C-alpha cells in the first residue's frame with residue numbers, strides 16, 4: 001500500500017528538505033506589477049484536480065493548511081502560483097560563483113533562471129512571468145525550488161527533464177548530452193488550442209513558456225532592441241527608399257506597447273536616429289522605460305505627441321515619445337489631422353488578446369484589469385470592436401502612404417478573429433496570408449533569416465562589466481563590416497552597444513550574426529575563457545530565429561511552398577541541438593503568437609573554456625542556423641538558396657544541403673490552366 005511516508009522516503013529532492021517549516025505568507029512589494037487574474041473557468045471536478053495536482057509538491061503535514069490557500073489563489077488569480085514559497089526580497093541573477101552545483105552548467109542555469117525572475121527584468125515577477133503577458137519560467141514557486149535543487153545536484157552524467165516547468169526527474173545520460181531538456185505548452189493535436197491549453201494551465205499541467213522565458217534565456221528588452229533596430233532600418237530602406245548606408249533620420253514611426261519586448265521600440269528608433277511615438281495604456285510600464293532612458297518624454301495628448309515629433313523630425317533629432325493612452329485614440333488623431341506617418345506597427349500582446357493583452361478603447365487600464373478579474377461578458381466584444389476600428393484607421397493611413405507591418409504579435413490574426421475577413425488575402429481565411437505583411441514576411445525573413453542572421457546572444461556569468469566589454473570587443477573583431485550591409489549594421493550595433501546602455505539584469509549582449517559569424521565568435525569567447533581573460537559565458541539565442549521556429553504568422557511567414565503550416569524544422573532543430581550536445585535544449589508551443597500558432601525551440605551552451613565545448617560549437621552552431629537556411633532554401637527563398645550554395649562549397653566533404661531546382665512559372669501556369677480548362681469540358 002502506497003502512502004505519503006513511503007513516497008517521502010523514496011525522494012532525496014523534495015520541498016520539506018528545502019524548508020524546515022512553512023515559509024511565511026509573503027508581503028507583496030508595492031509598485032511591483034502583478035499579473036491580472038486569469039479568468040477562472042474550471043468545473044468543480046477540475047478544481048479538485050488542480051488542487052490535488054498542486055499538492056503533489058507538498059508534504060502531507062502541510063496539506064490542511066495549504067489546500068485552502070491554494071484554492072484561494074486559484075479562485076482569485078486563476079492559477080496556483082504557491083506565492084508562499086517565493087523567496088523573500090529581490091531575486092537577481094548573481095555571479096555564477098555564488099551558486100552551487102556538481103557541474104558548471106547547473107550553476108549557469110541558476111543564474112539564468114534568477115535573471116528571468118528579477119524585479120527589474122520580469123514583467124510579473126510574483127507570478128513567474130518574464131515577458132509577453134503570459135510567458136513563465138515555470139508554473140509555480142514549488143517547481144522553482146525543486147528545479148534549483150535538481151540543478152545543484154546535477155552532474156555531467158545526468159540530464160534533467162523539465163516538462164512545462166515541472167522537474168520530472170534527472171536521468172543518466174552522458175557528458176556529451178544536454179544537461180537539461182525543457183518543453184513548454186506542447187499539446188496533442190486535437191487539443192492544441194487556447195481553450196484546452198487554458199484549462200491545462202489552470203489545473204497545473206501546462207506552462208506557457210513564450211520563447212526565452214520557459215527556455216531560461218531571456219536577457220531583458222535588449223534581446224529585442226537589436227532585432228527591432230534592424231527591422232526598422234530595413235523597413236525604411238526597403239519601403240521608404242532610404243539608401244542602404246543611411247538610417248531613419250527625419251522619419252516618424254508610430255506604434256504601441258512599452259512592455260517586455262515592445263519596450264525595446266523606443267530605444268531602437270533612437271539608435272536608428274528616427275522619431276517614434278509609442279502608445280501605452282499602463283503607466284507603470286512607461287515609468288520603467290523613462291527610468292531606463294529608453295523613452296525620452298511622455299504625454300497624454302496626441303496633439304503634443306505629434307507636435308514634438310514633427311519638431312524633432314525637422315531638426316533631424318532622434319526622439320522616443322511615450323503616449324500615455326490607447327493606440328487607437330492616437331491613430332484617430334493622426335487620421336483626423338492628416339498627419340504623415342512613415343512607418344506604423346503595433347506591439348500590444350495580441351497573442352493573448354482576450355487575456356489582457358489588448359486594452360479596448362474607451363476604458364482605462366485599471367478598468368480593463370477589473371473587467372478581466374470579474375470575467376465581464378462584454379469584454380470580448382469591446383476588444384473586437386477596438387480591433388476593428390484599429391484596422392480601419394490603419395487602412396486609412398496606409399492609403400495615404402504609411403507602411404504598416406504586423407510585428408509578430410498576431411495582430412492581423414486577432415483582427416481576423418474579431419470578424420474582419422477582408423484582412424485575409426483570399427478574403428476568407430488566413431491560409432494565404434493577410435493584406436498587410438508581417439515584419440518577418442517582408443523584412444526580417446528575406447533580409448536576415450534567409451542568410452542565417454539571427455539573434456545570437458550571450459551572458460557573462462561572472463556578472464563582471466569588464467567581461468562584457470571584452471566580449472563586445474572580441475565580437476566586433478570577428479565582423480567584416482565591408483562584406484554586406486547587414487554586417488555593417490551589426491558592426492555598428494556592437495561598436496555602440498555599451499554606449500547605448502542596453503543592459504537590464506545580467507551582463508548580457510545580443511548580436512545578430514549568421515551561422516559562421518556565430519561559430520567564430522563562440523570559439524573566440526571559449527578561447528578567452530580558457531585563457532582566463534574572462535569568466536564562463538552562457539551562449540544562446542532567441543527562439544525567434546532562422547531555424548528555431550515554425551510559425552506561419554511570424555518566423556516562417558515568408559515560406560511560400562505550402563510548408564508554412566508544418567513544424568518539422570523547429571523539431572529537427574531541437575533534436576539536432578540535443579544530438580550535438582548543447583547544454584540546454586528547449587521546445588515550446590505558442591511563443592509570441594499564441595498556443596497552436598507556433599512551435600519554437602532554443603538552446604543554451606555554457607562556455608567553460610574546454611576543448612569539448614570547442615567541438616560542440618563547431619558541430620552544433622552551424623547546424624542550429626543552417627538547418628533553418630536549408631529549409632528556407634528548399635521553399636525556394638532566393639537569398640537562402642544563395643546562402644546554401646555558398647555553404648555547400650565552403651563545407652564540401654562535410655555538410656551538404658539539398659537545393660531546389662526552379663520550375664518555369666509560365667510553363668507550370670499554362671499547364672495547370674489547360675488541365676483545369678480541359679476538366680471543365
Ligand SMILES: NC(=O)c1ccc[n+]([C@@H]2O[C@H](COP(=O)([O-])OP(=O)(O)OC[C@H]3O[C@@H](n4cnc5c(N)ncnc54)[C@H](O)[C@@H]3O)[C@@H](O)[C@H]2O)c1
Nearest residue numbers: 132257259260261262280281326327349358359408409592
Ligand atoms: N519585439 C519583438 O521583436 C517581438 C517579436 C515578436 C513578437 N512580439 C510580440 O509583441 C507583443 C508584445 O510583447 P511584450 O513582451 O512587449 O508584451 P507585453 O504584454 O509586455 O506588452 C504589451 C503592452 O501593450 C500595452 N497595450 C495593450 N493594449 C494597448 C492598447 N490598446 N494601446 C496601447 N497600449 C496597449 C500593454 O499595456 C503592454 O504594456 C507580443 O505579442 C509578442 O509576442 C514582439
